[in-house]
Amino acid sequence: MxxxxxxxxxxxxxxxxxxxxxxxxxxxxxxxxxxxxxxxxxxxxxxxxxxxxxxxxxxxxxxxxxxxxxxxxxxxxxxxxxxxxxxxxxxxxxxxxxxxxxxxxxxxxxxxxxxxxxxxxxxxxxxxxxxxxxxxxxxxxxxxxxxxxxxxxxxxxxxxxxxxxxxxxxxxxxxxxxxxxxxxxxxxxxxxxxxxxxxxxxxxxxxxxxxxxxxxxxxxADQVIVGTLSTLRPTVGGTMLCEYGVDRIGERVAKGTVLARIVHPATSEELEVLTAPYEPSILVLGRESMTSVAPGDYGLMVADGSTATPAA
Ligand SMILES: [Zn+2]
The missing domain is CATH 3.40.630.10 (Zn peptidases)
Structure with a gap:
């Protein structure tokens, strides 16, 4: 050749x-x-x-x-x-x-x-x-x-x-x-x-x-395979205030932890709260501390840490 x-x-x-x-x-x-x-x-x-x-x-x-x-x-x-x-x-x-x-x-x-x-x-x-x-x-x-x-x-x-x-x-x-x-x-x-x-x-x-x-x-050495991965999509649009943002990707978070809040961009009314759905949740997609979101956007993504098994 x-x-x-x-x-x-x-x-x-x-x-x-x-x-x-x-x-x-x-x-x-x-x-x-x-x-x-x-x-x-x-x-x-x-x-x-x-x-x-x-x-x-x-x-x-x-x-x-x-x-x-x-x-x-x-x-x-x-x-x-x-x-x-x-x-x-x-x-x-x-x-x-x-x-x-x-x-x-x-x-x-x-x-x-x-x-x-x-x-x-x-x-x-x-x-x-x-x-x-x-x-x-x-x-x-x-x-x-x-x-x-x-x-x-x-x-x-x-x-x-x-x-x-x-x-x-x-x-x-x-x-x-x-x-x-x-x-x-x-x-x-x-x-x-x-x-x-x-x-x-x-x-x-x-x-x-x-x-x-x-x-x-x-x-x-800590590479894992997960069976479940979920996108947390806000059902409403607004200003998304992330408590777990880009710098926290890879972290394991306890179930129920508040990850982000969606507030009305003009009235400040809290419209929705996104919480960690799994015990633990592994954050795989994050945003900056403040971003604008539309309904159904990729808000955050988390893996179900309870399904994680070592890849090796
Ligand atoms: Zn793509």
Whole structure:
């Protein structure tokens, strides 16, 4: 095999304004035959952390050192990223609920279909997500297929959850592709730390799969697998005052502890209180001390600590 880094603009469709929608796909072809790893960033447009992690990985991985092939799509949903919006503004759809998509459908359906074509034949897949515009998060999904990837990635909390219907990983798992979802950073907090962890974690995954040379680093000794993870969504909008914010992610909190209060932004009336639902609750997504929320937003996320078992 000839070592190479190729960049391809893969056409998706032409928009009403005449702009051609394309996906930039990097292929790092290694020096020897081996597995095919695919990485997506920016499936959700309000998660630029994932896109940036994948963009930096393109530069961080030396094709000459790779066994097999690494295919990277830094920006899987370009118009959603441009709008910093979770969904595609053009049709309002959530790309990660749209797989396998439809080549004859709307923009998001066509994006999903093209991304499925890129995934087809892969052995491994990593999908890089994060908190949205106002929240940071810190965990990775773990599935039977690809469990070694999740452990090697290095997050302390691994969630053994079923992929959402229509998600990229849901599609990949039913097509024999081992995969993991990274949920790291977001919301503008501790950016360099989360980017470094995404990069280092991914290189450690590639070493674990023997797609890069070198001894992988052992996962953290306190890494746990949890069976239940809940999003605490305020049922009302307002000003969210967090008592357990971004700096408390990873902490174990007693059941019933007040995590955040939603107050009316003008009258100060306390509209809702979000409390820790589990004994203990492990905080995995947090916000700054004051943020604005809409009804049903990702307020906070907690794992059920009583379901936590050591990953090792
Ligand atoms: Zn996401």
């Amino acid at each position: 000839t070592t190479a880094h190729t960049v391809e603009q893969v056409p998706v469709t032409t928009l009403a304004n005449g702009h051609r929608l394309e996906l930039t796909v990097h292929t790092l072809r290694g020096a020897s035959e081996g597995p095919r790893m695919v990485m997506f960033g920016g499936v959700h447009g309000d998660e630029p952390m994932g896109a940036e992690t994948v963009r930096r990985l393109v530069a961080a991985i030396d094709p000459a050192a790779v066994r097999g092939t690494v295919v990277l799509v830094p920006v899987a949903n370009p118009y959603a990223l441009a709008a910093l919006n979770r969904n595609t503004p053009l049709d309002g759809m959530n790309l990660n609920r749209t797989f396998p998509g439809d080549r004859g459908g709307s923009v998001t359906e066509q994006l999903a279909a093209v991304l499925c074509e890129i995934l087809t034949g892969a052995d491994y897949f990593i999908d890089y997500h994060s908190g949205g515009n106002l929240a940071s998060v810190d965990y990775a999904y773990i599935h039977d297929e690809g469990a070694e990837m999740s452990k090697a990635y290095g997050c302390r909390v691994l969630y053994a959850g079923t992929p959402y219907p229509g998600s990229a990983t849901g599609w990949a798992l039913t097509h024999g592709i081992a995969c993991m979802v990274s949920e790291l950073g977001g919301g503008g907090q501790r950016i360099d730390e989360y980017l470094a962890r995404g990069l280092d974690g991914t290189l450690n995954v590639l070493r674990t799969l023997k797609m890069l040379p070198g001894e992988p680093v052992a996962p953290p």
